[in-house]
Amino acid sequence: MAKKETVARRRGLLKAAAVGAVGAAVLAKPNVSRAQTVTLRFQSTWPQRDIFHEYAQDYAERVNRLAGGRLRLELLAAGAVVGAFQLIDAVSAGTLDGGHGVSAYWFGKNKAFSLFGTQPPWIADANQLLGWFYYGGGEALYKELVNDVLRLNVVGFLTGPMPTQPLGWFKQPIERVEQLRGLKFRTVGLATDLFAELGAAVVALPGGEIVPALERGVIDGAEFNNPSSDRVLGFPDVAKNYMVQSFHQRGEVFEILFNKTRYESLPQELQSVLRVAAEAASADMSWKLQDRYTKDLLEMAQRQGVQVRTTPRPVLEAQLQAWDRVVQRLEADTSSPTAGPLFKKIADSQREWGRRVGSFFLRFEASPVLAYNHFFARQGG
Numbered sequence: 471m472a473k474k475e476t477v478a479r480r481r482g483l484l485k486a487a488a489v490g491a492v493g494a495a496v497l498a499k500p501n502v503s504r505a506q507t508v509t510l511r512f513q514s515t516w517p518q519r520d521i522f523h524e525y526a527q528d529y530a531e532r533v534n535r536l537a538g539g540r541l542r543l544e545l546l547a548a549g550a551v552v553g554a555f556q557l558i559d560a561v562s563a564g565t566l567d568g569g570h571g572v573s574a575y576w577f578g579k580n581k582a583f584s585l586f587g588t589q590p591p592w593i594a595d596a597n598q599l600l601g602w603f604y605y606g607g608g609e610a611l612y613k614e615l616v617n618d619v620l621r622l623n624v625v626g627f628l629t630g631p632m633p634t635q636p637l638g639w640f641k642q643p644i645e646r647v648e649q650l651r652g653l654k655f656r657t658v659g660l661a662t663d664l665f666a667e668l669g670a671a672v673v674a675l676p677g678g679e680i681v682p683a684l685e686r687g688v689i690d691g692a693e694f695n696n697p698s699s700d701r702v703l704g705f706p707d708v709a710k711n712y713m714v715q716s717f718h719q720r721g722e723v724f725e726i727l728f729n730k731t732r733y734e735s736l737p738q739e740l741q742s743v744l745r746v747a748a749e750a751a752s753a754d755m756s757w758k759l760q761d762r763y764t765k766d767l768l769e770m771a772q773r774q775g776v777q778v779r780t781t782p783r784p785v786l787e788a789q790l791q792a793w794d795r796v797v798q799r800l801e802a803d804t805s806s807p808t809a810g811p812l813f814k815k816i817a818d819s820q821r822e823w824g825r826r827v828g829s830f831f832l833r834f835e836a837s838p839v840l841a842y843n844h845f846f847a848r849q850g851g
Contacts, residue, residue: 510732511568512568517548528751558622561728564729568726577660587628625730632723635694639684639712651670675692713780
C-alpha cells in the first residue's frame with residue numbers, strides 16, 4: 471500500500487511539473503511576440519543608385535535578419551535627412567540613429583580622421599587596414615579621436631575593404647606630373663593635401679555632385695572610387711579618359727556609425743548584432759565587388775568608348791614623394807587643432823603595422839603578375 475501511494479505521489483508531482491512547464495511556456499510566449507521592434511533611422515552618404523548605397527542596404531538587411539524582429543534599420547539615401555558631409559554631426563546629435571559613410575568625409579574636423587581610410591600607402595591595402603583597426607590597436611586610437619578628442623557621441627566600426635582607387639577621370643589623358651598643376655580636381659580626405667602638394671586646385675564634393683561639376687567645367691578632373699559607382703554616376707558621359715592605378719587612396723574602407731547613447735541603450739546581444747553584421751557585410755562586399763566592378767569596367771571600355779589608361783610611373787613616384795612632404799608637415803604641426811600629436815601617434819601605429827604585415831606578405835606571396843601572364847597573356851606572336 472505504501473508503495474502504491476509513493477508511485478501515485480511521484481506521478482502527481484511529475485504531472486504538476488509538466489503542467490507548470492507548459493504554463494510557463496504559455497506565459498512566456500506572449501512576452502516574446504509582444505516585444506516591440508526597435509527601429510533605427512540609418513542614412514547612407516551615397517546616392518540611392520550607387521553600389522555604395524547597395525552595400526549599406528546589404529548591411530541593414532543582415533542586421534534585420536540577425537536581430538530576429540527585435541531590431542530594424544530603416545535605410546535612407548544621402549540627403550534624406552542631412553547632406554552626406556553632415557552625417558556624423560547628425561548621428562552625434564541624435565537627429566539620425568546611425569549611418570554608412572567613410573571617415574575621410576569628416577576630414578575637416580581633424581585630419582587624423584583620414585588615416586582611417588585615405589591613409590598614405592604605408593599600409594598595402596584595405597584588408598590590411600582592417601587588420602590594423604581590429605588587431606593592431608587602430609580601434610582604440612579611433613575611439614580616442616572620436617570620443618575623447620572631438621567629444622562626438624558616436625560609436626563606429628570600419629568595414630568593407632575597397633580596392634585601389636583610380637587616379638580618376640579626365641578630358642585629356644594624364645601623361646606627365648606637370649599636367650596636375652593648376653588642374654581643378656575633386657577628391658576628399660588627405661588626398662586633398664596630396665593633390666594640392668602636386669599643384670592641383672582641389673575641390674571636395676560628395677558623390678552625387680561630381681559629374682554635374684565636371685560637365686559644367688567647375689572641375690577639370692575627378693576621382694570617386696570604382697567602375698560600378700563611376701559608371702552609374704555618369705562619368706563616361708562627360709569624360710573618356712579613365713586613369714587607373716594611384717597612391718592617393720590605396721586602401722579605403724567604409725565606416726558604420728551609431729549614436730553612442732542610442733547604441734548603449736540596446737541589449738548587449740543587439741549591440742553584438744550591429745557589430746557582427748558589419749563583419750559579415752564586409753566579407754560579402756569583398757566578394758560582390760569582384761563580379762560587379764569587373765563587368766562594369768568592361769562595359770565602359772567596350773560599349774561606352776572609355777579609354778582605360780595606366781597612370782605613368784613618374785606620376786606614381788611623384789605621389790609617393792608628395793606623401794612624404796604632406797605627412798612630415800602634418801606631424802610637425804603640433805599647434806594645429808586638426809593635426810598634431812594624435813596624427814603622429816596614429817601614423818606611427820600604422821607604419822609599424824604596415825612594415826611588419828607588409829614584409830610578411832611580400833615574402834610569402836608569389837607574384838600574381840607571373841601567374842596571370844602564364845595562364846592568360848598571349849604567348850609568343
